Amino acid sequence: MNIPYLLYVFTGSILFLLLFPFFLLYSLITGKHRKGLLQRLGIYINVPAASISGVPRIWLHAASVGEVKVAGAIIESINSQLPECEIIVSTTTTAGHELSIKSFKGNVTFVYAPVDFILSVRKSLSAFKPDILVCIETEIWPNWLVQAHKMGIRTMIVNGRISVRSIRKYILIKQLMKYTLSCIDAFSMIGKEDAERIRKIGAPLERVEVNGNAKYDLLVRQTIPEINLKMKGIFNLKGGETVFVAGSTRKGEEKIILDTYMEVLKDFPDTILVIAPRHIERTHQVETIVREYGCQCQLFTELKVAERKSPVVIVNTIGELQDLYSIATIAFCGGSLVPLGGQNVLEAAVWGKPVIYGPYMDDFLGAKDLLEQFKGGIQVENGHDLTEKVRYYLLNKKEADSIGDLARRAVMSNKGAAGKHTAVICKHL
Incomplete structure (x- = not known):
């Protein structure tokens, strides 16, 4: 087991358990972040996970509004190639969640993404049992990706981009990133610079390819x-x-x-x-x-x-x-x-x-x-x-x-x- 990852799990778990009661109290008093709170913990009471029957089952994670727009172009393409599939779309922000519900119809289930706490991500993955977990752009969450890999779920980064600002932060935790990226099956990046940067922080060379920006496709289709x-x-x-x-x-x-x-x-x-x-x-x-x-x-x-x-x-x-x-x-x-x-x-x-x-x-x-x-x-x-x-x-x-x-x-x-x-x-x- 990778030592930096073990440290991430240990410190992350301690911080989560210590801070969550205060966050919960804040949420109850102010009303902020109350939407989807249970889902963020991996608990899906009103989501019919058991009734999702499409095959294959593809989980797309789109953090917020920008990533949701990219997801739209990819979902359209997936449906044309795999009409029988089931798609789960998770988002981090309320704005992203609301836009995804407004934008996507058909065989799509909408949820909030779990926090990167090991028990929450395992509970989420066990609930939906996706065949593949696809993270859009720069969503690299160590627990989520590592645990999916351990559970036999394939993982991918698509429309991947690593900005100059992001890589500076990732290099500071390169050993953790290298282990996390080793658990990802494919990296479909936007441009050559993005491919070079993700390799620099540890992505296996043979799993990285450049395929352009899916947002362009969506932009063109929306100019009517x-x-x-x-x-x-x-x-x-x-x-x-x-x-x-x-x-x-x-x-x-x-x-x-x-x-x-x-x-x-x-x-x-x-x-x-x-x-x-x-x-x-x-x-x-x-x-x-x-x-x-x-x-x-x-x-x-x-x-x-x-x-x-x-x-x-x-x-x-x-x-x-x-x-x-x-x-x-x-x-x-x-x-x-x-x-x-x-x-x-x-x-x-x-x-x-x-x-x-x-x-x-x-x-x-x-x-x-x-x-x-x-x-x-x-x-x-x-x-x-x-x-x-x-x-x-x-x-x-x-x-x-x-x-x-x-x-x-x-x-x-x-x-x-x-x-x-x-x-x-x-x-x-």
Whole structure:
């Protein structure tokens, strides 16, 4: 038995047993994290695990909203190749869980993922008895993966990505990671850099392959004219309006966006600003900031029941950002002007929009590099640079259209990854 793994099990178990009573009390008092609490412990009272009869039985783990979207592309591909299979989708976050229920129909069971406590993961795996456990992107949980391997369940990482920030942390626990990764049967990674990084932390060379980003397939399928028409209706757009969409913004970026917006208004006084904070619990905070700038604003949910009258709209829903990019004249992807790794620039690019991002794109280097390879990306260094670039492309529509077209071509050039990842899953069933 691997000593680092034994230490992980021992210390993790002690910490879990010591801290769980306090967490439970906090949850009961505040109501937070109460949803799915028993499922996180491996107890499935209202989930008919025994009645799941499809063969093979595939467990897909998608941590949150982003991974759930990837799961959608892979599930569609799996169903076309294995129509009799049963799929279990687990998520870590409430937002991810709700989006998965909303998005997937048919032979899919929805659960919360167990905490990485050895008894919880064994109880979960015993309840559902999957033929294969598929973790999406960077979900590497030692107990879950090691215990699945010990129980004879095949394990995989698909659409795998290892960011620059992640690998720094993993290297600190390399011996634990090496043992955990030795229990994984296949690594179907997004890009060469991801493959190199996972090998660097211990993945067996012969089990690693590169198959692209399944999110591209989903992005392309979701760019349909009906979505654009729907969003135009919600925003009461008549045609010709300038719309600046700032997606997945983080703390510290909204003021930068609003500084830019105030400058844009000098040339385009009717510009509509759409701010979609990365975490919707910050909605009230963002509202306060907008009003400090003297701007009227409405919440996105209000537009679904009443006419838009304010120039600034704050998005307070989950899972609609890509659709919102369809009405953008120009887009900005957040988490990139502050050192938080960026966001997926391709959600705007697939609509053929000029997309701007800051220098901090460590978590999405593959997407950034793809855009820049096609000369379809616009990087800025700071708030002043953002203002200059936004004004430039709004004043030079032909150049904006051209760079948006190049951005879309970049996404279209990488279709087909979901099928490749699914082929790897099928090979190990």
